[in-house]
Structure formats: structure tokens, C-alpha cells
Amino acid sequence: MNQFGDHNDQVSMTIDDEKMLLSFDSQVESPSSTYHDSLRSFKKNGMIELEERNKEHDLIKAGFLSGMGQLGKEVEVVAIHKNSCSTILGQARLESFRIYSEAMRKKCGGNANIKYAWFGSSKDEICNIISHGFSTITEPKSGECFGMGVHLYPANIHGVLSALEDENGLRHMLLCRVILGNTEIIEASSKQFQPTCQDFDSGVDNYLAPKTYIIWPSYMNSHILPNFLVLLRKSRRFLQNRILV
Incomplete structure (x- = not known):
């Protein structure tokens, strides 16, 4: 069992079958009529829409809504797409992630510290990431900024x-797999953009109960592998109730 979040005070999400999430050979795809025109670019880049009652779809959806706590009632999961890694670039990214995972395991004495994490942004930025990978570093759209890197979140509510x-x-x-390796504490509003020394590989806001992972620019396309794309719709009451989180 693998859990999103390392502390029971966090809003977390549990995955029961890690091997299933790391498989990229699923051929399950919903009829093309279910694709919105604005999502065609995702499909062209190896994303396939999972049907309801598909094991992966139902696992991700149930875990996502559970991880939202009471706010899950204010969120509708519209669609879930899986990264099939079927394109040439997708296959290269998958192989790169595997190579760096193995290298990190050797560096860290057998534990690469690979976690699941969430990344939320605009549709255009998500499309660019799926098409070309991470290319720019901007401050997170919500919450504090911990250094100049890609901010990902173990708890889906922050994503x-x-x-x-x-x-x-x-x-x-x-929903991404992230190679963390050895982490170091990054202070809020820090301008750090790389590890302080070779002993560290990534950053966190807190050792015991991290709510933010920071992947440095030099590692953002080797240490982050998008697995799934979740499309959701929030009610107006969600923003009114966010202070409860």
C-alpha cells in the first residue's frame, strides 16, 4: 500500500496497487465521442481516457474524493486520463525516469524515496507539460513558495x-511519480534553485509532515513522471469552504 502524504494529519489519498499505477500498457479507452474538443491535444500525446468501472479509474476517483474530505461533496471528477507513454517522447521519458530511479536507489543505499504527488495548473500549462515536459519555473498558484523549483503536493487538496x-x-x-532522494528543508520565500550540496536531491517544507515537494529545475524532466490527468469541476461552495482545510 502506498499513501499520498506521510502524516495522518494531512488530507491524503491511498493507492492499494502500486504496480497497477506503474503499468503503461493499458488499452482501455472510452469512445471518442466522450472527448471534449479541447482535450484532443491530450489524446495526441498519449493520454487515454479511462472508462468508469475500469479498475484504475475507480481507484483514482474514489481515492481522490476521499482525500478531499468533506469538500469531496463539492467536487465532480469529470474524467481521468492515463499516460500510456505510447509516443516516442513518452517512451523516452519513461525510460529516463527508470534510469534515474535506479541511479537514485544506488546513491541512497537502496531507497530512491519515490512518492506520488499532485500538480495543478492551467489547462495550457498542463497541455505543454504533457506535450513537451516541464519548461518554465513559476511561483505556485496557491500557498507559499519554497524555492525556485516545481512545487508538487502529497495531498490532493493542495493540488x-x-x-x-x-x-x-x-x-x-x-498525478505524478516523483523521485525525491535525500530531501532538505527549504524555507518559505527562499530563492534557492538547486541543492545546497551533493548530499541532497530535492526539497520539502517539513521533514515530519511534508505538504510540499520541491523538484529543482535541473531535475524537473527526469525526476517527475506524470501518470494520470484528472479533470474536475468545483462548485462555488468549494472556495467558500476551503478555509476548513
Whole structure:
């Protein structure tokens, strides 16, 4: 069992079958009529929409809504897409992630410290990441900034608050595998953009109960592998109730 979040005070999400999430050979795809025109670019880049009652779809959806706590009633999961890694670039990214995972395991004495984490942003940025990888570093859309790197979140609620609504009222979130290696504490408002020394590989806001992972720019396309894309729609009451989190 693998858990999103390392502390029981966090809003977390549990995955029961890690091997299933790391498989990329699923051929389950919903009929093309279910694709919104604005999502065609995702499909072209190896993303396949999972049908309801598909094991992966139902696992991700149930865990996502559970991880939202009471706010899960204010969120609708519209669709879940899986990264099939079927394109040439997708296959290269998958192989790169595997190579760096093994290298980190050797460096860290057998534990690469690989976690699941959420990344929320605008539709255009998510599309660019799926198409070309991470290319720019910007401050997180929600919460504090811990250094100049890609901010990802073990608890999905923080990823949701970073996702921006598009013209169709949809928000986009990536569920990623992240190679953390040895982590170091990064202070809020820090301008750090790389490890302080070779002993460290990534940053966190807190050792015991991290709510933010920071992947440095030099590692952002080797240490982050998007696995799933979750499309959701939030009610107006969600923003009113966010202070409860």
C-alpha cells in the first residue's frame, strides 16, 4: 500500500496497487465521442481516457474524493486520463525516469524515496507539460513558495487549489511519480534553485509532515513522471469552504 502524504494529519489519498499505477500498457479507452474538443491535444500525446468501472479509474476517483474530505461533496471528477507513454517522447521519458530511479536507489543505499504527488495548473500549462515536459519555473498558484523549483503536493487538496479553471469550467491536475532522494528543508520565500550540496536531491517544507515537494529545475524532466490527468469541476461552495482545510 502506498499513501499520498506521510502524516495522518494531512488530507491524503491511498493507492492499494502500486504496480497497477506503474503499468503503461493499458488499452482501455472510452469512445471518442466522450472527448471534449479541447482535450484532443491530450489524446495526441498519449493520454487515454479511462472508462468508469475500469479498475484504475475507480481507484483514482474514489481515492481522490476521499482525500478531499468533506469538500469531496463539492467536487465532480469529470474524467481521468492515463499516460500510456505510447509516443516516442513518452517512451523516452519513461525510460529516463527508470534510469534515474535506479541511479537514485544506488546513491541512497537502496531507497530512491519515490512518492506520488499532485500538480495543478492551467489547462495550457498542463497541455505543454504533457506535450513537451516541464519548461518554465513559476511561483505556485496557491500557498507559499519554497524555492525556485516545481512545487508538487502529497495531498490532493493542495493540488486542487493550484489548478486554474478553464473556459469550460474544468480544472486540470496531474498525478505524478516523483523521485525525491535525500530531501532538505527549504524555507518559505527562499530563492534557492538547486541543492545546497551533493548530499541532497530535492526539497520539502517539513521533514515530519511534508505538504510540499520541491523538484529543482535541473531535475524537473527526469525526476517527475506524470501518470494520470484528472479533470474536475468545483462548485462555488468549494472556495467558500476551503478555509476548513
